[in-house]
Amino acid sequence: MKSHALRPLFVVIVVLVIILIFRTLIVPKDFGIHLRDTPFGSYIWGYYRKGDEDYWKAFKVKHQTMNYCKDCHSEQYKKIINSKHAKVQCENCHGPAVDHPEKPEKLNIDRNRELCLRCHAYLPYRTAKYELRGVPITLKMQDPDAHNTGIECVACHSPHEASLK
Amino acid sequence: MNCSRREFLESGLKTILLAGLPLSAFEILKPEALASIMKGKGRRWAFLVDVTKCVGCGMCVKACKLENEVPYDTKVSRTWIERYVALYDGRVLIDSPMAGRDGFPRNDPQGQKVAKEDIAKAYFVPKLCNLCQKSPCVQVCPVGASHYTPEGIVLIDRSWCIGCGYCVMACPYGTR
Known part of the structure; x- marks a missing residue:
């Protein structure tokens, strides 16, 4: 049998086979x-x-959480987990650890007022009641434009103990 | 058709009982519910945010930018926090300065001073990936780059993504 339709059909089949072979080669096994x-x-x-x-x-990941810090910096770690800042991660102020002891060798501590004000600036609608270790605690808020303007918070307050120095 | 008094009462009672079944009793017939009963095992992780506790500190936005190397000083962010302040005069002030990256240290929604007495209610809404159970971003991905893990986490296969952006369009929360 000879037909003008067979030739293009043959070409289509060959192209399909090539595509299928190519597909099995390029698609990963998993x-x-x-x-x-x-x-x-x-x-x-x-x-x-x-x-x-x-x-x-x-x-x-770049943010390694407290578990990464606690062995070398155990003193600071113990301080903060026993304070009202227990749930605040070290990296919130110290920056992401990444590969800390090697790279970067020293982390940049953010001592800016604005960092503390993220939580502690007074807003009438900020949630102020929290629970820590089953005990209700209050989020202390200050008016940033009235409370010792121009001085870093850490001049008087200790973030690791969440109290005055 | 023959139907004795007894048969009529019996089938009548059955019909009433069946009709009384709530629709939720048939929930079990849903394909995914059936599958979870027949082959469901292990743990499925989810990601939750208690919005009543959110103080709008913006650390999640900052962390997302640092972690994923998103240009820090641009306004782009797929994790962001909105502040809603509804006033008694009917106005609702909604803002998200720099996607909430620096928190909300001043009471100045949309740059306006609002008095405490004028606020009917106000709250922060953090918007992050919800790791949906039936995630549209996974469903629409034409190459299978957006996918689940057996634990229910939604991931992107970086080497497999063709960058078509369907998942960005599909996300109902705008977080992809």
Whole structure:
């Protein structure tokens, strides 16, 4: 049988085969439908490259939280977790640790008034009642334009103890 | 059709009982509910913010910028805090200076001085990724770069993303 339709059909099939071969080569082995044992095991929700989970597990974040600081700076750590600032992370004032002892060698401490005022500036609608270790505490607020203007808060207050020096 | 008095009363009673079933009794028939009963195990993580506790300190915005290396002095941020101040005269002042990066140290919503007595109610609304259970950003991704982990966290595959921006459009909270 000879037909003018067969030739282009043959070309289409060859192109398809090439595309399929190319596809198997370029798509990673772990790409496909995952999460089969969860409610999300479908084409819509579970379609991704599994290896990306390991990428993010190994990813080093810049903010390391208090747990990173507590061994070397145990004195300051003990002070702050026993104060009313217990829930304030070290990095809020000291900046992200990243790879701290190596890079950066020294963290820049933010002693600016504006940093303290983020929480402690008086606003009539700021939530003032909190609970710490099961005990109600009050967020102390000051009018920044009336309370010792021009002086850094840390001149009189100790942020690690959340009290006057 | 034959129907004795007894049969009529019996089927009548059954119909009434069935009709009395609330719709929520059939919740279990939803595909995802069925799946979670049949193969659901392990833990699903979520991200919650207690907005009644938010003081608007803006540290989450600052941390997001530092962590993800977003240009610090631009107004762009996909994590931000809005301040709502509703006044008794009917006005509602809403602002988010620099996306709330520096907090709200002054009582100056939209640059206006408001007296304490004029405020009907006011609060802060932090807007962050909600790690939705049925996340639109995961659903719309044409290449599977936006995805869940088995623990329910929404991630982006950096090496796989083609940058089409569908997820940005899809996010109902504007946080993608």
